[in-house]
Amino acid sequence: MPFNKPQSFLHYVRYAQLVAQLGFFSTAFFCFILVFLTMFGVKRNFGSYKYLLILFPMVGIFFASIELIFYPNVYSNNAGYILFSTSRPFNMSQYAVTWFIGLYAGVYSSTISMLSVQFLYRYWAVFDETKLRFFKGWRFLIWIAYSIYFGFQWGFGVYYFDKIDDYAKNYLRLEMMQKYSTDFSEIAGVALVAYDKDGNIRWFNICCTLNMTAIMLVQYSIIIYCAIWMYIEMDEKVQMLSLSLRNLHKQFFKTLILQIVTPTITLFSPVMLIIYLPLLDLECDLPTGIFLSAVTLYPAMDAIIVMYIVSDYKKAAKTMLKKALDRASAWLNTVETDQSSTRTRSTATNRSAALNRS
Template sequence: MAAEPSESYVRYVKHAESVAQVGFFSTTLFCFTLIFLTLFGVKRNFGSYTYLLVLFPVVGIFFATIELILYPNVYSHNAGYVFYSSSRPFKMEKEVVTWFLAFYTGVYASTISMLSVQFLYRFWAIFDETKLRFFKGWRFLICIMYSVFFGIQWALGIYYFDAIDEYSKSYLKEEMLKRYDTDIAEISGMTLVAYDENGYVRWFNVSCTLNMTLIMLIQYTVIIYCAVFMYRGMEEKLRMLSFSLRSLHKQFFKTLILQIVTPTITLFSPVMLIIYLPLLDLETDLPTGIFLCAFTLYPAMDALIVMYIVRDYRRAARNILKKFLEQLHSWLSTDKDYAVSQTKSIAANIPAAMNNL
């Protein structure tokens, strides 16, 4: 059911900003914790997979930081949407903010691409260890370039195909004023309107949706392919490994399964709703920007999944916490002993002081 014409969506923007702030701080906390435990806490050597365990949360923190700076928003109206930011961080020009919005979407695409790389690593670690050479030394740059390539493709696609034109301005101007009290001519962002006034597809705009679909399809295909074949053949392959390695692979497999469900809900589904809704040309007005705030929550959730499922991280966290509490107790005990000794010294000097009176 369509919302009332006079209803304002400004409150949803405020809610989204609050969630983005929570997402930033939680992502920073949990991702830094994961990085610290990976580098200094966990005793087991994860090999070249360590690079991915560190790189992914680093990108997550970077992604959450960009969102906190830009506060991007999306508004969906009938056959169109506008992806924009009304803020001017660091007094940047409108066009510069538009570039940063495109860059933000590119980091999103790199994130989902990096997720598929993780699945590929675990798949090869079980079924074809020789291919793990692509994750060692300078070859690891191939994995990075893979993610960067799709990030650039996504960013350029939305910047070029979804550039705001006169038709999209006229299509969304009135509703933007009603819902957000914002003039579309003053914002930084991109728009998509799927159909023109005669009902024909605006293929130039829709090319952006096709580009996004291609990128998501490639990454999700890799993820599902690796997950299905690992599920089918993992038990037989793991019988040939030691108990310790079998346990580790099973833990990482459980992690990856959760890493399918979580990004499907927080990363893929919101984007699919936003980009495909205009193609249906329904009479609807939705503050779809509220779904973007799920993006900043994902890196924190991913870090928690790894630290909870993989036993080595739980053990490392307990050991570090135990050492911290022991040091704290030792410090408090030292202060207490010092205070007691000072009290005894003062008490011992009181009679001498009284005799001198």
């Protein structure tokens, strides 16, 4: 459904900014708690998985921070879309902001890549524990490099293949002026138009879509493959483990199941809608940036899922909260005792002074 009034689009821009702010503060809060509990609260040894539980939330906070600073927005019109920002934080140039938009897209790819690494770790932990050696010591850097590589491939693809050319400017200029009251000279960003005026595919732009599709296909295939086999054979494989480890694996499996459903809704679906909509060349006029802003909520949701399902986190949180309340109570009692002693001494002094005057 087209939104023909400029104020409608400006409302959606404000909504997108509010979602971005909500995403940042919720992500920062819950991810910090998850990292803190992982490092100082949980007593169980998770092995190398501990580093993934720390690294993933930190990437999420970084992603949400970029969203909060630059407020990237998306506008989809017929066979094209534009990912842009009118923000100029720290007096950055238009070129610098465009570069950060590419970085923002790249961090998104690193996020979904790191999610697939978590699934791979849990799969090997159950079915082929010897391969966990690839997560120990310096080999853990392999998975960091893996996530950075796909982040670079996605970000560079967006920056290079979706550079705003004259055809994209002419295709989107009038709509951008009418809907957002802004001109291309005022914005930094990237744009894609799937077809030229004769209906031919603009392959240079479409290479960006193909690149993103390939990356998502790789990561989602790993996630689905690991999840399906863990679902089919986990009960049989964990029977040989101790009861404690068996429960832990089942808890992490439940976590990973929710980590399929949640990113499918918040990470994959919004981006797929944005990048494939132009290929249909429908008569659409949509402020799709509101969907992109919801992506920032995922790291917070992921942290909540882990802390809710894995019992070690609930126990650690309760223990640390109890200690904090006990310390606060002890401090309040100390303050009340000091105040009472002060009042007693003051009363005694006043009585002594009164008796002396008598």
